[in-house]
Amino acid sequence: MPRPRLRRRIFNQPEITYFKPAGVPIAQLEQTILSFDEIEALRLKDYEGMDQSEAAKKMNVSQPTFHRLIVSARKKTADALVNGKSIRIQGGVFKMARPGLGRRAGGPPTKCICPVCKARVPKKRGIPCAQMKCPDCGAMMTRG
């Protein structure tokens, strides 16, 4: 029997989950799939610049597990960039760190938060937070 996988904890679930090379029809594209826990590893380590032990702790996984996640995430991302593949973000075994941060059963988030200055603005219907600019500092918002 396979060992049950621990649920990884993630703090950010990207709103944009599909990236494709410009000018290539989807039917001709190969697709790379990144799981939400892989992209979270990438975000913590390579975007936020955390060290591995800190990032592993945040995600509630061992350092070897975190290492496997980040290696896999980098390899898939590199494969997509080098070979012109699309990237889809989906799946993975994880739970959101706090209720309200992720996709809620009750509907979309009602507020967007600026990751830079922490300003909160009401979410506009049909516009992802990631496409809204912070009214105070101009940074792109994240979901509240």
Ligand SMILES: [Zn+2]
């Ligand atoms: Zn701001």
